[in-house]
Amino acid sequence: MTILIADKVGHQFGGLSAVTDFNLNLHYGDLMGIIGPNGAGKTTIFNLITGVYQASEGSIFFKGIEIVGKQPNQIAALRIGRTFQNIRLFRELSVLDNVRIAHYAQANYSLIEGLLHLGRYQKEEQRIINNSRQLLSIFKLEHVAGELAKNLPYGLQRRLEIARALAISPELLLLDEPAAGMNPHEIEELMVLIQWVRQEFKLTILLIEHQMKLVMGICERIQVLDFGETLAEGPPNMIQNHPKVLEAYLGEIPG
């Protein structure tokens, strides 16, 4: 069963084409990686899937629904969660509120009930608080629930981003360079965490990464991009020895 299909997706910035003829077939439960040099169009692909940019060519289907042309919040409500390459937390808000905000689409009460704190408000808010605190405790962040997000150390901010992405109860999770700025020990912890989260929340995960150790270690399939084009696709051991990939990363191989 496929969860996400990208069909001949292309996108241009001005005259510059960032992504051309991008195809992707993601099955339920997959853990797939996208790699490629800087400027290869990886983050653009995430922005196309989540609706930040509208694809200029091709179409993207999520659970059979065409999502090109939808607003980011509509796509998020269809349950695609994501994190960001450069951390984008709500810095001046508490750790708990960061996670609570991601419940916006699930909070089932109207404006009037919100203005008067009546009706479904109390029950829904309590449910959201419980759910958020549960997520925080899973990510070992409960002891900082009341702190402002900007005051957390870097590693905790990364974890909070994943917790926040999980608060929209995603079926597909997009991780944009989750290991950026981490040391080898932290990367190993992250690998365990990603696999654990995938099991626990029954997720399909698509991730962008530069750290080969992480990608080769946990991804089942890898797609390689360069200059917006797909160079190769396959399991890690095949990608590692693919001549085109080596060329893109290391330069042309003499002989």
Add this chain to the structure above:
Amino acid sequence: MNVLLIKQWNLLLENDWLVPVLLIIGLGLSFAIPEYNLLSVYVQLILMYVGINIILAVSLNLVNGYMGEFSLAHAGFMAVGAYSSVLLTMKVLPVSDFPLLFPCAVLIGGLVAALFGMLVAIPSFKVRGDYLAIITLAFLMIVKSMIENIDFMGGPRGIPGIMRLTTLPWVFFWTVTLVWIVRNFVYSKYGRAVMAIREDEIASDLMSVNTKQVKFFAFMLSSFCAGIAGALFAHLLQFISPRIFDITKSTDILIMVYLGGIASLGGSILGATLYTVLLEILRPSTMAALLSWLPSFVFDPLQAQLINHLGTWRMVIMPLALILVMLYWPRGIMGLREFRGFIPRADKKAHSHNVHDRDVPYDNSDCR
């Protein structure tokens, strides 16, 4: 002994019935003060202006503080509320026979202002920051020149002879109700979304926040409050003209918000009160009255040298104070903090650090 006192004090502040009790006392006082002339008419007038300014500051804080936009349009929303309610009480509703029609006129004033708020919310979908500020400024100018050119609304001469219907109990009622509603809004999913938009609009959109809907609601609630303040203001001053609702009125509200602190209801209440009261104290007559207990050999030279010139210097002293506050307290007195009594109990409890009243159904020992 001291520690014990502080503990008692904190317990008192934490108490759930503190705010309701204060409200009942306040309501009683708002009826008693004019009835038994407990305070002079002048002080009563200032109390009413304090209430109206609190509404305005809270309303502007929703847009400028919580949402992080910069609105100069609030004098315009005030004008809309003032003019529509005045037209109702003077030409449509028989208010002199049925005094209870006055709150209806005020409410309708607020609703009409909310409609105009929608007009400003629409450009905010596309434009942010300085550019939206310019749009709100343009909106204010349009409202002003529209009123100036409509004859049955008095044109540039304004409308004199408005009935004085705003009383202390009504000001108290509207102030408390609107602050309560804005507080409820802030502590709901909508209010949190408003703050998320301030922090990072794209990230909040990607976290399922319907940013257009949220901006729409925030602008409408904010302009609704400003419209009600305008209606109360008109029926207190008994005279309105387009010139009253120009950019200086907007800057007055801005000063109250930034003095009190952004994204804080307590701050807005504090800022509006301080600003209104201080400006009044700096009037020569008020200052003279306040200092009249001094012996005449101190008072007379003081009056000649200082107090008589206050009228000129008042509008220098206040902005100067604001500059000092901004330099040393850039977020205002209460910036991004809140009176404990305003925060809902569930919110306070959820933010405490070591609550272990629930068992986590996950074994997360292998996930660090």
